Amino acid sequence: MSETYYELFRRQGISRRSFLQFCSLTAASLGLSEVGAQEIAQALQTKERVPVIWLHGLECTCCTEAFIRSSHPLAKDVVLSMISLDYDDTIMAAAGHQAEEHLERTIEKYKGRYILAVEGNASVADDGVYCIPNGKPFIEKLRHVAKDCHAVISWGSCAAWGCVQAAKPNPSGAEPVHKSLRGLGKTIIKVPGCPPIPEVMTAIITFMITYERLPQLDLQGRPKMFYSQRIHDKCYRRPHFDAGQFAEKFDDDGARMGYCLYKLGCKGPTTYNACSTVRWNDGLSFPIQSGHGCIGCSEDNFWDKGSFYEHLPTILPPGWGGIESTxxxxxxxxxxxxxxxxxxxxxxxxxxxxxxxxxxxxxxxxx
Amino acid sequence: MANYPYQTQGFTLNNSGRRVVVDPITRIEGHLRIEVNVDENNVIRNAVSTGTMWRGLEVILKGRDPRDAWAFVERICGVCTGVHALSCVRAVEDALGIVIPRNANIIRNLMLSTLYAQDHLVHFYHLHALDWVDVVSALSADPRRTSQLQQSISSWRNSSPGYFRDVQNRLKKFVESGQLGIFANAYWGHPAYRLPPEVNLIAVTHYLEALDFQTKIIKIHTIFGGKNPHPNWLVGGVPSPINLDGAGAVGAVNEFYLNLVRDICEETIEFIEQVYIPDLIAIAGFYKDWGFGGGISSQNLMSYGEYPIDPGAHTNDNLLVPSGVIVNGNLNEVQDVDLKDPEQIQEWVSHSWYKYADETKGLHPFDGVTEPNFVLGGNTKGTRTDIQEVDESAKYSWVKAPRWRGLPMEVGPLARYVVAYARGNEEIKDQVDGLLGRLGLPITALFSTLGRTAARGLEAQWSARKMKHFYNELIANIKAGDMATANTEKWEPSTWAKECKGAGPCEAPRGALAHYIKIKDTRIDGYQAVVPTTWNASPRDPQGQIGAYEAALLNTPMADPSQPLEILRTIHSFDPCLACATHVLNDKGEELVKVKVC
Amino acid sequence: MEIEKYSGRVLPGPIENIYVYQAPVRLWHWITVIMMLPLAVTGYLIGAPPPAIYVGGEATFIYVFAWIRIIHFSCAMIFTIAFLMRLYWAIVGNHHSRDIFLPPVWSLNWWKGLWDQAMYYLFLKKEAPSWVGHNPLAQIAMFAMFVLGSVVIIVTGFALYAQQWAWGDGWMALFGWAHVALDEPQAVRTLHHLMMWYLLLFSMVHIYMVFREDIMGKESVIGTMVDGIRMFKAKEH
Missing domain, CATH: 1.20.5 (Single alpha-helices involved in coiled-coils or other helix-helix interfaces)
Structure with missing residues (x-):
């Protein structure tokens, strides 16, 4: 019999009262009612940990780094008590043969029950030779593991959209995970962002294991709970936007007073993400709050939408009047x-x- | 290249023994493959390091706004997040002739030292510790004795028997669940593990504590850069304005944030000095006769130097950590390194999956060409899409082979420390001598796997102290009335020269990093990054010289070649970052050629 | 008075005044004119906001940019409704009301008229034929520039407006396809902005032409959009 979260909490000296408090806080942060809190409490007391296989393709590992930055819950608790992270190149102890062996065993043992989390994407140009972990094109491994999974989580903009390696001219032929998994009929949850917000990553996991269902997704396959509104809609600088008070230059008076960064190219008005509400690193700040406009990192192909410092994209080729021609x-x-x-x-x-x-x-x- | 067996750099390479392939190397960033040949005594006699990914970021940068480039190159790596962005803005500023404000320089230094502390901590506990620490053995530790041991090595507050018992129970439950997750199928019980159960329990406990604590250190990036991973940077300074007591101060870096920075600095010093360093010394004590893995560290080391004291020049009179090159282990003569000298830094591709017109020559990054060319040697086992064993006599890696005046170099904390030591940096000398004294080891002990790991630990400590130092500097500068954080005089492209180029050096946590940019008509005309892991993971060059990883593996005895713990140990001591090493550019922006198998 | 089929050319013969533009058409025309001016100004300002008018004020009680945007959105709504009404009228109204939506490109006469009119404007022909509704050149310009331009600016505008809803919800359900079709919201924004200039160009040419025709041509033009009646001027000699 494996340990439940409740037992774990109790063992750590956390009282039942605190445990229930934790559940209602979690529920509140997910926008759920008191009934929701009871459901979380119930779920955490009885569940076996859900197996997760976390694959890395062409990526920069920022998603894993984001994941371990989560404060609520802590990555430690997710990995030890909520899921069974059976494969993740970045943090698993085993390597080489032993790692691959365990991967196969997990697929076999939990057929149809494990979650496939993908960080990065596959290269498809030239037979996929631009990403060949274990000597084989990554897309083979990706499709192999996806075949028997319960659902797929596309972590970050690489998996969800393609991200930086897929920016023009996409020399390695990188493609988003949903394209690589064409024809397998798997539900894919896109959690875009470069990287996604740490607590958004863990919240999606806790939601899935608690309610045993996938979160509601929007038309693009992103969880509505975090990606249904623009950063702009909930930005604390929005009143300055409405007031027409803008920073004109970095470090000018407007910037120092926290005016809207719209004229410095902020992409908050076209970016669907929860940065302005959940914020980053334990709710401390987010790019706009620190003084830099949003670069739109959770949007599809945000790399090719013109300068991060221009409100409107540049539409003329260089040589036709330079960068500021709009x-x-x-x-x-x-x-x-x-x-x-x-x-x-x-x-x-x-x-x-x-x-x-x-x-x-x-x-x-x-x- | 000569046929096996052959000699290079004082090593004898022999591929006649059993071939062992380790792929994927886990607990690193990116994708790395290691192949070795062991002799009849299971001693490694040949080593081959293969980077197995390529993304082509520099190709993508061509024609873009130089002010945007930092965001692209920052995505080279999310682990050492920010260093590429820093190198990039430095390169752009060098090209455009921008001098950043003093505050911006201090804040950048603070962000970089914060990354050092966080990254080294995560590396030690989460990427490296399991090479030395047996998690399963920790289950049999006596919590009371563990507590006594902990209290004898450090004054860290979490040291009661009950605390260790709780952790141990949690671990027990975890193991009993049968769902071992990240700890599954590893090398527990391997004869190369030497720690007593109590030390293992301390290490595992701190594995968990450090995982929690690192989320805190990095908040300094969130304050000045808005988020982490991948904080925001700015050409000409930093994006975060300072406003202490004016209207709207809450919209900028203010007293609230600065207080938080100060607390984080204090806590980081505390954690590293009371947890990381004592653990490092305790663990090292049990492994100090495991002196393998030195490789070329006793020969060639390089550092670009870091932490400009004043904004501007990246020269030794203005750097807290000096730059320099040590050749053939001669600590008495540290040579100067010049990033822009075409004779010094060059990259070769004779054994990398790229194509040069003349592959017997190396190219300086400003003249760099990169055209992917995925061809496998005739002795490759397997096929192009299912490689069993690579043929290292031909091309075998997505990593290029950089050389300094034709010599392979090792870079990283050890290189920085040895260069600083040889340059007579008092602070670093004291640290090194202190540690060696405590362990009773000579300076040559540094040139090993353990030496690399120890230098990283010392550097984490140094960095934590410097975080506090930079915080104090920032406060002093603000107190003196300076609020500027960005120089926007040359923000508009109309103020730029028609053609210019620049180089941006940076000592990343993993070693010497440099970005090279060429700007033409306000757009990027060419971009190159020569990164630490390219130096360390370098494949062979036309002379057959091996890189730092390959050299470090040689002559290491393996207890059981099917359980490659010793390989992981040594490779991890470099803290590999393969996404960094294997991006590359096409300077000319040529059409990328189709690849063929020969 | 005889009028050629499709092209609307006035054939030689006795001349009379004709009721061309029905009330809804005229109403739509002037609503559109009135809306376009604030739309262009506020739209431009949304793309390139002016420096802060109130510096240091309590942002909560200042709505400069909010006003700019609400004016833009409100005018856009009216512009769109008027356009839809006009579309409806094109179906139920007289045949002149269809002029600009359906240039009769299948008619040889119409092409001939287009040629004649173009030659006239290029000063290669002395006399222009007389027309009851729009001349073929005006018709094609109205269609390609005004009608299509309006459709694009309306669709892209609503697609941008829709961004306050989640993908698949609210206005986004109706107009999200525009983001997909153009690959990305920034392209939608750019196109919307370019269309403003496109309609502005149209307006410049349009205004010039109506004044020119009114002064130099043979039919009333400006007055027609007021009372709907096209008067044919008697020959001067």
Whole structure:
């Protein structure tokens, strides 16, 4: 009989009262009612730990680093008490043959029951040789493990969208996980962000094991509880946006007063994430709060949407007026050309009319 | 390259024995494969290090806004998060001639030292400790004796018998559950583990405590950079404005945040000095005669130096940690390193999956070319998409082979410490002599797996103290009336030169890092990063010279080649970061060629 | 008075005044004109906000940018409703009301008229034919620039507006496809912004042309949009 969370809490000297308090706090942070708290308490007292296989493709490991930064719950408690992290290259003790052996065993033993968490993505260009852990293209391993999983979590923007290696021109042919798993019919939960917010990662896991169901997803496959509103909608600097108070330059008076960073290119208005509410590293701050605009890291292909410091993307190629040429330049140029054309046309019309008039006059004189 | 057996750098390479493949190497960043040949006594006589991933970030950077580049290159690595961004903004500032404000310099130093402390701590406990610590053995420890032992080595508060009993019980329950998770199928009970159960229990306990505590250290990044991993940086300074008592002070770095920074500095010093260092000494005490893994550390070491005292020059008169190169183990003569000298730093690809017009030559990063070229040697076992054994006489890694004046170099905390020691840095000398004295070891003991691990620990301690130092500097500078955090004079691209280039050095936690940028018509024309793990994980070069990983594995006896604990130990001592090592660029932005098997 | 089928060319013969633009068409025209000005100004300001007007004020009670946005959104709503009403009227109204939505590209006469009118504007032909509704050139410009431009600006505008809902909810359910079609919200934003300039260009040409026609042409133009009646000026000689 394996240990339940409740037993674990008790063993750690946490009273039942504190345990229930923890449950209601968790429930409250998930926006659930008192009934929800009871459900969490019930679930934590009785469940066996859910096996999780965590694969790494082309990535930078920022998702794992984010995961271990979670404060509520602590990564330690997730790994020791909530899930059974049976495979994760970054932190598992075994390596090489022993690691791969355990992977196969886990797949066999928990067929259809384990969760596949993917960090990074597969390269598909040139037979996938740009990512060959264990001498084989990563996509083979990914599909192999996905085949028998219960559900897939695509951690971070790499797995969800492709992220930096898939930015133009995508030299390694990196593709998001849902494309690599085409045809397997698996539910994929996208948790984008570069990396995702630590507590968002752990909350999605606790939600799944507690309620034994997947969180509601939006059309793009992201959990609605964290990705249904823009950073902008809940930004604490929003009043300055509405007031028209903007920082014009980094470290100017506006920046020091915490004005809106919209004019410094903040992508909060187009980015769906929970940064402005959950915030980062135990709710301490988030990019906008620290003085830098949001770069939109949880949005699909945010790398190719123009400069992080421009509100509107640059639409002209370089050499056509440099980096600051935006839609306005195009518009103004077109307007100027049109204006000039109109003026020329009007002048020509006047001349023409004058001419025809004078020829009419001449005719009249003759008559 | 000569046929086996052959000699290079004082090592004899022989591939005649049994081949052992370890892939994946776990508890590292990215994907690494190690293959070794062991002789009849299970001693490693040939070692091959293969980076197994490539993302091509520098190709992606071409044509983009140099002010945006930091965010792209920051994603080279999420473990040593921020160092690539720092290197990048330094390179851009070097190219554009921007001098950052004093506060920005201090804040960057503070963020980097914070990363050192956090990253070294995580490396020691979560990536490296299990090479020395037997988790299962901790189950049989006596909590009371463990408590006594803990109290004898440190004044750390969590030391009661009850505390250790709780941890042990939790561990027992965990093991009894049958779901061993990350600890499954590992090498518990392996004869190379030497710690008594009580030390194992202390280490496992601190594995868990450190996992909790590291979330706190890194909050300094959140304050100044908004988040971690991947905090935000800014060309010309730092993005966080300072406003202490003016209107809207709550919108900037203020008294509240600065207080938090101070507390974190204090707690980090406390944790590292009362937990990390005592554990390191305790563990090292049991392994001090395991002197393997030195590799080329006793020969060639390199450091670019770090922590500019004043904004601007990255030269030894302005650096807290000096730069320099040690060649052939000559500690009496430290040579100077110049990032921009085309004769000094060059990269070779004769054994890497890239293509040069002339692969007998190396290229300086400013002239670098990178074209992927995935071809396997004739003696490869397996196929192109199912490699059983690589053929190291041909191309065999996605990592390039960088060399300093043609020599392989080891970089990292050990290199920094030895260079600083040889340069006569008092603070570091005291630390090193103190540790060696306590363990009763000569300076040459540093040139080993354990030496690397020890240098990292000492550096974590040094960094924690420096965090406090930088915090004090920041307060003093603010007190003097300086609030500036960003120099935006050259923010607008219209103020830039038509063509310029720059280099950005940085000592990352894992070693010497440099980014090279070329800017033309306000866009990136070429980008290169030569990173620490490229140095350490380097494959062979045309002369057959091996890299630091390969050298370090040689002549290590393995207790059981099917359980590669000794390999993990030595490789982990470098703290590998393969995503860093294997991104690469195409400077010319040429179409990438199709790869073929020969 | 005889009028050519499809092209609307006035054929030689006796001349009379004709009721061309029905009330809903005229109403729509002027609502659109009135809405476009604030839309362009506020839209531009949303893309490139002015420096803070109130520095240091209590942000909670200042709504400069909020006003800019609410004016933009409100005008956009009215603009859209008027456009939809106009679409409806194109179906139920007189045949002139369909002019700008359905240029009769299948008619040879219409193409001929387009040619004649273009030649006239290029000063290569002395006399322009007379038209009851829009001349073919105006028709195609109205269609390609105004109608299509409006559709794009409305769709992209609502797609941006919809971003306050989750993907699949609210307005996002109706307009989220625009983000998908253009690959990304920033492209939607850029297109929306470009369309503002596109409609501005149209307006410049349009205003110039109506004044020119009113002064130099043979039919009433500006007055027609007021009372709906097209008057044909008697020959001067």
């Amino acid at each position: 839609a306005d330049k195009v518009g103004l140029t077109a307007a100027a050309v049109t204006g000039a054309a109109i003026a020329a046309h009007a002048a020509a019309s006047v001349v023409k009319q004058a001419r025809s008039k004078s020829s009419n006059d001449k005719l009249a004189t003759k008559e």
